[in-house]
Amino acid sequence: MTKVQPNSRLLSLDVLRGITIAGMIMVNNPGSWGHIYAPLEHAQWLGLTPTDLVFPFFMFIMGISTYMSLRKYNFQMSASAAVKIIRRTIVIFAIGLGIAWLGLAMRTYNQLESENLPFFQRLGEAMWNFDRIRILGVMPRLAIAYGVSALIALSVKHKYIPALILTTLAIYFIILITGNGFEFSENNILSVVDRAILGSNHMYHDGGLALDPEGLLSTIPSICHVLIGFYCGMLIMSTKDNSERIQYLFIVGAILTFGGFLLDYGCPISKKIWSPTFVFATCGMASTFLALLIWIIDIKGYKAWSRFFEAFGINPLFMYVLGAVLSILMGNIYVTSGGELVTIKGFIYNGLLVPALGDKTFASLVFALLFVGFNWIIGYVLYKKKIYIKI
Numbered sequence: 001m002t003k004v005q006p007n008s009r010l011l012s013l014d015v016l017r018g019i020t021i022a023g024m025i026m027v028n029n030p031g032s033w034g035h036i037y038a039p040l041e042h043a044q045w046l047g048l049t050p051t052d053l054v055f056p057f058f059m060f061i062m063g064i065s066t067y068m069s070l071r072k073y074n075f076q077m078s079a080s081a082a083v084k085i086i087r088r089t090i091v092i093f094a095i096g097l098g099i100a101w102l103g104l105a106m107r108t109y110n111q112l113e114s115e116n117l118p119f120f121q122r123l124g125e126a127m128w129n130f131d132r133i134r135i136l137g138v139m140p141r142l143a144i145a146y147g148v149s150a151l152i153a154l155s156v157k158h159k160y161i162p163a164l165i166l167t168t169l170a171i172y173f174i175i176l177i178t179g180n181g182f183e184f185s186e187n188n189i190l191s192v193v194d195r196a197i198l199g200s201n202h203m204y205h206d207g208g209l210a211l212d213p214e215g216l217l218s219t220i221p222s223i224c225h226v227l228i229g230f231y232c233g234m235l236i237m238s239t240k241d242n243s244e245r246i247q248y249l250f251i252v253g254a255i256l257t258f259g260g261f262l263l264d265y266g267c268p269i270s271k272k273i274w275s276p277t278f279v280f281a282t283c284g285m286a287s288t289f290l291a292l293l294i295w296i297i298d299i300k301g302y303k304a305w306s307r308f309f310e311a312f313g314i315n316p317l318f319m320y321v322l323g324a325v326l327s328i329l330m331g332n333i334y335v336t337s338g339g340e341l342v343t344i345k346g347f348i349y350n351g352l353l354v355p356a357l358g359d360k361t362f363a364s365l366v367f368a369l370l371f372v373g374f375n376w377i378i379g380y381v382l383y384k385k386k387i388y389i390k391i
Contacts, residue, residue, distance in 0.1 A: 010236070012293035015306040016286075017061045018313030022372055023054035024138075025323035031349035031367030035360040040368075045184050045272060048281065052271040055138065056225055056282035057289070058316070059145060063229020064290075066150050067237065077154040085154075089147030092317065092391055096139025099324045104129045106332035132201040134212075139321075141214045141222055149226040161231055165224045169276040172221050173267055181273055186210060190217050190273060206272070218274040225274075228256070228283045232290075242298050249291035256284030311379035318382075318389040323375050330371075 030036050039050045073081045109126035117125070156164065176182060179189025186192070186209055194203050194215040204212040212218075235248040260269065260281025269277045296302050312319050330345040337347045345367075353363035382389070 010294075010298065011303065011306070011310075012290060012297045013061065013064060014313035015297060015309045016290050016293055016313070017058065017065075017316050018306075018309030018311065020054050020058040020061065021312040021316045021319050022309060022376070023051075024058065024320060025375055026368045026372050027051045027054060029323070029327050029368050029371045031345070031353060031364035032360060035364040037361060037365060040365070042271060046182070046268040046270045048269050048271070048278070052278075053282055053285065056271070056278070057286045059142070059222060059225040060229040060232070060283050060286040061290075062142065062146060063149060063226040063231075064233035064236065066146065066153065066226065067230045067233030070150060070153055071237070073154065075154055075158070077151075081154055082151070085147055085150045088391070089143045092143035092146065093140045095317075095321060095391065096137050096143065097133070097135070099139065099321065099328070100134045100137055101129065102325065103328045103332075104133055106328060110332060110334075134204055135198055135202045136212060136214045136216070136219075137204070138214065139317075141219055142317075144219050145222045145226045148223045149230060152223075152227065153230055158231070158234060161227055165227050165231075168224050169221055169279060172217075173276050175217065176267075176273065176275065182268055182270070182275075184209070184211070188273075190215050193217050211272070213272040213274075218272075221274045221276060221279050225279050225283060228279070229286075232287055242294050246291045246294050246299075249287045249294070253284045253286075253288030253291060256280045256287065258284070260284055308376065311376055311383040315379060315382055315387075315389050317391045319375060319379050321391075322378060323371070326375065327371070 027040050027042075030040065041049060042051050043049050070081070105126045108129055109122060112122045112125060115122075152161070152164070175189060179192070180187045181189050184207075186195070188211060191209065191211045194212050194217075195210055197216060198212075200210040203210045204214070206213065232249065232252055235252070236245050238248075239245060257280070260277045260279070263277045263280070267275055267277045269275060269281055271278055297306055330348075331343055333344050334341045335344055335347055336342075337351050342351065348370075349363060349367050353366055354360055357363045357366060
């Protein structure tokens, strides 16, 4: 943790980054998974909901940030640049594994309560869970996509990046169409590859199927996601005129969004398989949204409303990790309520919010908003003190 002076930043980019992080924390932490408003749920398989936008939006923004951070190397590969990229990739991946380990350890510890084991044996069995820990997930995907994209950005002439993106997505589509990639079953090529390489015990299970939404093959198009953001970053930084920046972003956004929804007829949009059309549509909407924010914040100067999201946007990965750890703790630490043991989350949701509000779905949303607010308090303290935590 270091206290530094901020560099010249595009405020709208910080705000968009903050909106996505706040959105990710909110949709990951309802009061009850059984009581969620439809827009706050992921699409079951094919299709797109507002919730499906937050993760890809963040990856798009990460691409823009990658462009800005690599300018100091003049986009030339060097030992120091490669070491820094690889080190950051490993750290982000390791943090993701750490979050998965902590959640599994705490759940296992609670599940072993009925077996009346000695404390240290119970703790040891809970902590030694490496035979069934989920290897991939949100943070590991961010790590891989960042690392590969950054190395490509230093190794490939930037004028070839659009062709590289299109070629990669075309190959991925062929893999999907020839390998039952749009089928919700374990015959899906994505599941087959993950089970062969990772093993079923190390995968996320969706509806009882070993079908990981952050699996190995579907990480390939997510790299393209970051590369599209990188290319948009190049367009943004090619001029200091915000009006020109808006034009570039609106053009890219219109082309990608229109292309994504048009091609949906032959290549369905799906977050869970990260289909090529999902890449186009979400990158297009992210580009358009960023253009709108530049107009609102950086041109018109309407900034007061955005202060809330800046606290998330200046320390995005830290805030996401903070939310994940707090969620694990609140969902696994028990307190006594009415003579019964309940989790902190259960106490707040079932013991306080549901009786007070009367509606379980609305109470679930309020819990999520309160959870975001609690995380914001911590982020706001860092924001006011100008503390930037680099991962």
